[in-house]
Amino acid sequence: MFSKKTTEQIECENRPSHLGIKSFYNNPKHRGWIYQSFLFLFLIGFFYSIVSNTLDNMSAQGIKSGFSFLNTSAGFDVLMSLLPFQTTDSYLKVFTIGILNTILVSIIGIIFSTLLGFIFGVAYFSRNYLIKKIAIIYVEIFRNIPVILQVIFWYTVFNALPIARESLNFGDTVFLNVTGLYLPLLVGESGSGLVYSALIVAIVSVFLVKRWATKRQEKTGEQFPILWTSLGLITGLPLLALLVSGVPFHFDYPALKGFNFRGGITIIPELISLAIALSIYTGAFIAEAVRAGIQSVPAGQTEAARSVGLKESKIMSLIVVPQSMRVITPMLNSEYQSLVKNTTIATAIGYPELFTVFAGSVLNQVGQAVEIMFMTLVIYFCINMTISFVMNRFNKRSEITTR
Amino acid sequence: MKAKEFKPLPAQPAPVSTIGVIPWLRNNLLSSPFNITVTVIIVAALLAIVPDMLDWLIFSANWSGETQAACVKDGACWVFISAWSQQIFYGSYPDGEIWRVNLSLLLLAGVIASSFALPARLRNKVSVPAYLCLPFVCLLILDGSYIGLKEVTTDLWGGFSLNVLIAAASIIIAFPFGFLWALGRQSDMPFARSVSVTCIEFFRGTPILALFFMGSVMLPLFFPANVSVDKLLRVWIILVLFMSAYMAEVFRSGFAAIPKGQYEAADSIGLGYWQKTLLIIFPQVIKVSMPNILATFVMVFKNTVFLLVIAVPEMLQVIMAALSNSNWLGGHAIEGYLFVGFIFWICCFSMSLLATSIEKKLDTSHKN
Numbered sequence: 001m002f003s004k005k006t007t008e009q010i011e012c013e014n015r016p017s018h019l020g021i022k023s024f025y026n027n028p029k030h031r032g033w034i035y036q037s038f039l040f041l042f043l044i045g046f047f048y049s050i051v052s053n054t055l056d057n058m059s060a061q062g063i064k065s066g067f068s069f070l071n072t073s074a075g076f077d078v079l080m081s082l083l084p085f086q087t088t089d090s091y092l093k094v095f096t097i098g099i100l101n102t103i104l105v106s107i108i109g110i111i112f113s114t115l116l117g118f119i120f121g122v123a124y125f126s127r128n129y130l131i132k133k134i135a136i137i138y139v140e141i142f143r144n145i146p147v148i149l150q151v152i153f154w155y156t157v158f159n160a161l162p163i164a165r166e167s168l169n170f171g172d173t174v175f176l177n178v179t180g181l182y183l184p185l186l187v188g189e190s191g192s193g194l195v196y197s198a199l200i201v202a203i204v205s206v207f208l209v210k211r212w213a214t215k216r217q218e219k220t221g222e223q224f225p226i227l228w229t230s231l232g233l234i235t236g237l238p239l240l241a242l243l244v245s246g247v248p249f250h251f252d253y254p255a256l257k258g259f260n261f262r263g264g265i266t267i268i269p270e271l272i273s274l275a276i277a278l279s280i281y282t283g284a285f286i287a288e289a290v291r292a293g294i295q296s297v298p299a300g301q302t303e304a305a306r307s308v309g310l311k312e313s314k315i316m317s318l319i320v321v322p323q324s325m326r327v328i329t330p331m332l333n334s335e336y337q338s339l340v341k342n343t344t345i346a347t348a349i350g351y352p353e354l355f356t357v358f359a360g361s362v363l364n365q366v367g368q369a370v371e372i373m374f375m376t377l378v379i380y381f382c383i384n385m386t387i388s389f390v391m392n393r394f395n396k397r398s399e400i401t402t403r
Numbered sequence: 404m405k406a407k408e409f410k411p412l413p414a415q416p417a418p419v420s421t422i423g424v425i426p427w428l429r430n431n432l433l434s435s436p437f438n439i440t441v442t443v444i445i446v447a448a449l450l451a452i453v454p455d456m457l458d459w460l461i462f463s464a465n466w467s468g469e470t471q472a473a474c475v476k477d478g479a480c481w482v483f484i485s486a487w488s489q490q491i492f493y494g495s496y497p498d499g500e501i502w503r504v505n506l507s508l509l510l511l512a513g514v515i516a517s518s519f520a521l522p523a524r525l526r527n528k529v530s531v532p533a534y535l536c537l538p539f540v541c542l543l544i545l546d547g548s549y550i551g552l553k554e555v556t557t558d559l560w561g562g563f564s565l566n567v568l569i570a571a572a573s574i575i576i577a578f579p580f581g582f583l584w585a586l587g588r589q590s591d592m593p594f595a596r597s598v599s600v601t602c603i604e605f606f607r608g609t610p611i612l613a614l615f616f617m618g619s620v621m622l623p624l625f626f627p628a629n630v631s632v633d634k635l636l637r638v639w640i641i642l643v644l645f646m647s648a649y650m651a652e653v654f655r656s657g658f659a660a661i662p663k664g665q666y667e668a669a670d671s672i673g674l675g676y677w678q679k680t681l682l683i684i685f686p687q688v689i690k691v692s693m694p695n696i697l698a699t700f701v702m703v704f705k706n707t708v709f710l711l712v713i714a715v716p717e718m719l720q721v722i723m724a725a726l727s728n729s730n731w732l733g734g735h736a737i738e739g740y741l742f743v744g745f746i747f748w749i750c751c752f753s754m755s756l757l758a759t760s761i762e763k764k765l766d767t768s769h770k771n
Contacts, residue, residue, distance in 0.1 A: 054624045127432035144751035146708040341610035348503040369620045
């Protein structure tokens with residue numbers, strides 16, 4: 001019964017062999033391998049010519065290769081550094097300082113752009129006509145103007161501020177002038193450890209109270225005023241410790257000495273302009289993402305929440321925003337990554353982040369373009385992969401808790 | 404038993420009017436104590452800022468004149484913009500040859516218009532080649548040396564026309580590349596797929612400024628010693644590769660939006676791979692991706708300003724050069740930057756409006 005072959009099978013087996021090549025070529029799998037080997041050969045040739053040209057050019061121009069330059073002394077000063085730095089320090093130190101400055105401005109930018117984005121994204125749904133219009137105007141103006149222009153604009157505005165002697169004075173503690181923003185610095189004396197530990201205890205107990213309150217609400221439905229309790233704990237406990245230990249703190253106020261301010265914390269204008277521009281620009285995109293996310297929550301959810309008698313403010317924070325996070329988080333991820341990439345515009349105003357200081361100043365001195373660009377790009381890839389990793393974890397969590 | 408008597412309910416008072424100015428104010432500005440406070444604060448802030456701003460921008464601004472000496476009033480000095488307007492729009496392109504820049508811009512406008520105006524049958528056959536040839540035709544016209552006109556070297560090209568033309572030229576050439584990379588990314592061939600993914604992720608993950616920098620310091624090393632490639636050409640290559648990566652992602656989401664039945668139907672009537680892709684899938688992908696393509700174009704258009712970092716005389720670079728001109732040291736930076744921002748805002752905002760309207764037209768879902 002099984003031995004009987006269909007006519008097609010017989011035809012297939014008896015197919016003349018001169019069709020072999022053609023049928024081989026007509027098989028999409030074989031053809032795929034042919035195409036791919038062409039691609040492979042092309043890439044081999046491409047990279048071979050690039051590498052050989054580069055080596056030739058470098059030897060002709062007398063550029064060394066390798067990473068030994070990292071140990072030589074930089075010989076220039078860096079405008080701002082989170083680590084102590086001298087001009088005799090190595091290029092590797094410059095590289096580290098650049099990375100730290102990039103991370104600093106990225107974190108500041110991410111925090112403020114998220115705040116701006118969520119405020120204006122939610123404001124779009126306000127019942128107040130003026131608030132809604134302001135949210136729309138903010139988004140449409142700032143996302144449609146090149147960010148590098150915005151950075152240069154804010155830097156110009158900063159440069160129009162008065163000189164140190166006539167600086168804007170906010171209650172003799174905060175000063176703003178053309179050379180930067182001066183803030184008082186909180187200095188802990190001996191015995192301040194008690195206050196710090198009280199703060200840590202307060203934070204831990206807030207978490208515990210919150211867990212307990214959630215459990216109780218799930219069991220009995222009774223709500224607990226978590227916000228007020230946590231505020232009380234976080235301010236109360238350290239205050240108590242402060243009084244017990246006899247206020248072991250003092251402020252280091254900035255004071256005008258000679259031509260400029262000494263003491264306190266100095267924030268250079270480059271950092272402020274860059275942070276403002278990046279926050280406002282990325283904030284506009286985040287506001288747009290938040291708006292899209294909130295709109296993606298079906299109207300039935302809001303109506304259902306109203307029908308069970310939730311207050312308008314609770315509907316937003318308990319029903320709509322948690323569900324919209326599923327749409328917002330992936331967009332936040334890409335906005336944060338583009339913010340990190342956009343920190344490179346610092347080179348237009350001279351804030352010493354990685355790109356400006358390493359791919360700019362160091363490259364100018366050393367000339368080893370390939371190694372330096374490679375190191376710079378690796379760092380940007382690493383930062384962005386970290387952001388992506390964190391946001392994906394966050395996204396998973398929001399998916400589980402909301403479904 | 405008495406029959407129930409019909410008793411009409413007492414008449415309700417007429418509903419509070421919901422149309423007209425006063426109810427609108429009540430609903431939109433003064434609906435709650437919080438809203439009243441916010442409205443008052445915003446109105447007060449607007450009253451404090453807007454009149455002064457309008458005064459500086461328009462009423463007491465200096466509109467006519469030739470030199471800085473004409474700026475006598477307190478307001479903005481728009482004379483600065485008008486005096487430098489030719490450089491702002493055309494860079495240092497020679498006076499007598501500016502018609503070539505205008506011709507290129509007109510060609511661009513013409514090709515874009517033709518792709519909307521032509522009947523559907525001709526559209527693919529005429530518009531696609533026209534788009535692909537346009538950058539090279541413009542190059543010939545602007546350079547001039549190959550077609551018997553006076554040669555204008557690329558260091559003289561500049562201004563806003565450069566921003567427009569290089570953005571357009573990049574996205575046009577990035578179209579086929581991006582499409583190929585997107586096809587590679589979803590193909591069954593493992594090697595081709597990994598090459599595509601590497602290209603896309605590399606160019607998407609690298610800051611555009613770093614790419615421009617590589618274009619100016621690293622690309623020259625890649626070419627043989629006797630070949631020197633023009634700086635603007637290198638920038639163009641970089642922009643094309645950068646755009647291709649973004650376009651590939653746009654196309655990928657377009658591919659995902661095409662129902663599987665379209666692929667299967669094309670297979671079942673016996674179309675080959677390229678017939679299926681180009682005749683069935685591609686037109687639908689273009690349609691659904693149109694808003695994203697426009698958004699990508701807006702992005703690259705804004706990114707052309709980054710060229711100032713490697714000293715390509717685009718619009719903002721021209722303004723900055725003008726600001727340091729010894730005849731114009733009066734501090735007109737704000738005017739200059741506002742003007743550049745305004746021009747870019749007009750262009751980008753109108754394109755994003757266009758994108759939104761296309762999106763609305765395509766969106767036939769009945770969500771909410």
